[in-house]
């Protein structure tokens with residue numbers, strides 16, 4: 001079947017984006033002329049372009065069409081299945097309301113962004129492989145690692161969205177999310193936002209890293225504006241998506257599924273969503289204020305001294321607002337992944353999950369305590385001395401619920417009948433990597449050691465290990481594990497194992513390498529280093545390990561593509577899981593559940609004779 | 623299995639008998655929860671602005687026209703009353719009352735908005751000479767940020783009420799089914815709620831800075 | 833008038849609290865009292881105008 005390109009929402013949206021960009025710029029210039037100002041002022045003009053571009057994308061793609069009809073009283077029936085007269089792949093480029101399609105859209109976009117972010121990392125890692133500047137300038141180095149940071153974080157947020165959107169309704173036996181149109185909208189706003197983020201490099205990018213501390217972020221290139229608004233858009237997606245997930249989890253569970261009988265991943269998503277729903281507003285308004293300070297000169301962050309009194313803003317205000325989001329956000333990155341670990345271990349150990357309630361509550365505890373620790377990023381900022389100890393103690397407290405999870409995982413593995421297909425390997429790899437990252441946390445949370453380690457590569461090692469252990473490894477585990485549910489076919493196990501056995505040791509090398517060059521004096525965010533530090537060998541190892549990781553990820557991408565065509569048929573429940581989504585056909589049908597399910601037992605009673613989790617009308621006829 | 627379900631990638635599936643049939647009451651529960659989750663989220667947005675105000679101003683505040691503050695606050699309060707009447711009228715099918723109350727709310731909302739723009743912002747110096755500018759100092763910046771974000775919500779609230787008024791005129795709602803009106807009403811009250819905190823934060827707390 | 837009486841009473845209370853607030857501010861610059869009054873007003877709005885109760889009970893004429 002052939003497809004008219006403009007029938008694809010993505011294409012329409014992109015056209016709308018660029019038309020809107022031009023229109024927005026012209027509009028601001030016209031307004032400035034009318035007010036008697038000079039037409040061109042890059043900050044204001046570009047902001048006008050960006051805002052109208054994102055809006056036009058959403059309008060032109062059709063992500064808001066149904067709502068606009070509602071305002072005129074026109075009813076819009078739910079759409080099911082691919083758009084009429086189009087091939088089935090077309091729906092993935094369109095505004096589709098099915099959460100399984102939206103989950104895949106999130107996932108593919110996340111993988112794309114992951115590859116872009118990874119490529120950027122390889123570029124500046126080559127620069128760092130040996131002392132002295134080789135092929136980058138100081139400026140281009142700053143811009144590239146900054147872009148790497150936000151692109152990678154965007155990829156993580158979308159990856160989290162992928163898992164949550166695809167899995168939560170399936171796991172609770174719901175037809176779809178609570179608000180399917182909102183769900184589609186929340187996905188699609190990421191597309192123009194991510195585009196805006198990457199377009200920033202054409203106007204000089206931004207050079208502060210992802211944290212955007214003023215005064216630098218108030219003075220650098222206009223690329224900052226692109227970044228601020230892009231993150232605002234992605235943040236809006238977080239807020240709307242999490243709202244949807246919370247409503248779905250709270251109100252759409254089937255009969256018998258008390259909160260403590262949900263699949264454990266849903267608990268992780270609930271905790272994550274509570275953070276996203278609330279904390280995200282802080283970075284949103286923070287970046288808006290930053291944008292307005294740049295374009296209108298509103299002094300929120302820049303001090304203005306008048307006769308010894310500060311009549312302007314304060315740079316530290318940004319750090320507070322930013323970290324009040326961005327610390328909780330690190331739990332957004334990892335809680336779903338930790339949920340995946342808890343979800344998969346019982347399946348591959350054929351044993352009940354150890355301490356279900358404790359795990360569920362530890363997710364909530366991490367999310368809540370996570371709101372009280374943001375100051376640990378500011379030990380060296382010069383804020384009130386007394387705050388240091390308070391934030392140190394609250395931070396060390398978070399280690400407790402995190403430890404609970406580790407013990408539960410060990411308890412689940414203990415005495416299990418373990419098998420090691422690729423998803424299980426990645427789950428175990430995740431635990432090992434998260435352990436490295438987790439143990440480096442308290443070292444940074446202790447004021448005395450952090451004063452030495454702050455802004456060194458040790459921090460870089462710390463957060464890459466936590467994020468890979470808490471997100472990337474579990475995300476890959478999830479991709480392999482649910483691949484048969486999504487495609488109906490099995491991935492290539494040999495390639496999967498290659499992927500794992502290349503990536504995991506390489507990651508250990510990278511992590512340990514980053515941390516040790518950091519302890520030896522390598523500063524983060526710096527393009528060059530003194531050979532006298534004797535870290536050149538370590539740096540080289542980190543770079544080489546990075547290339548190994550990148551190569552192994554390519555193996556996975558190849559595996560995913562090729563197995564979709566030639567992989568062996570997987571059957572409905574290749575892992576012998578008890579979870580509801582495996583009791584229906586693979587690939588999952590358009591309407592997942594032919595009839596409502598009922599929960600009649602505990603979710604993780606693997607190996608207990610006669611135990612049953614759910615009952616379905618028509619079950620048992622396989 | 624009886625139902626013709628094809629895979630996601632395949633053809634259109636049968637529409638009838640699956641897990642997803644919901645009635646109006648279920649949808650209403652979801653909508654209400656969704657709306658309140660949105661309010662919780664927005665509370666953090668306005669909370670961040672309040673935090674900014676206390677961080678930058680401490681126990682000082684700008685010298686604002688107290689009369690203006692009291693008047694716009696009263697206008698907004700009155701609009702909450704008329705919105706309450708509109709909502710309750712819809713519940714009882716008194717559509718004439720609804721219509722009058724909805725328009726009263728919109729007009730009061732507009733008066734509030736103009737009050738902010740003309741008297742707090744001084745956008746029209748021919749009418750009223752304001753002395754704050756957004757770029758002047760931290761007082762101007764924060765006043766404009768807080769009132770600006772709030773005014774944006776007032777405006778969207780007015781648009782929302784207008785949409786619902788038009789739909790009501792087309793006999794779109796019944797006393798049993800009028801979620802749209804309820805949503806507009808609680809949104810409006812929420813905007814008022816925010817002002818309940820913004821008013822003292824801007825006008826009353828702290829000593830005026832000269 | 834019957835349907836609307838609750839709303840009218842609440843509005844009068846809110847108006848009274850606003851006046852109190854204004855005069856408290858003349859007497860003291862402390863934020864505590866003012867924020868307490870604001871919180872009280874907020875609770876009234878949330879309970880009577882926004883019908884928060886409908887979240888957990890199916891009231892509301894439906």
Ligand code: HEM
Nearest residue numbers: 330334376377395396441442444445454455459463466467
């Ligand atoms: C749960 C997984 C975790 C993730 C995803 C994570 C993530 C991060 C990230 C991204 C940063 C760097 C922020 C920047 O760019 O400056 C960071 C720094 C930090 N982390 Fe973690 N972290 C985790 C766990 C922990 C734990 C358990 C602790 C302490 C008990 C901790 C303590 C710290 C401290 C104190 C810093 C600041 C270091 C500095 O800048 O001097 N983290 N973390």
Ligand SMILES: [Cu+2]
Nearest residue numbers: 327330376377
């Ligand atoms: Cu942190």
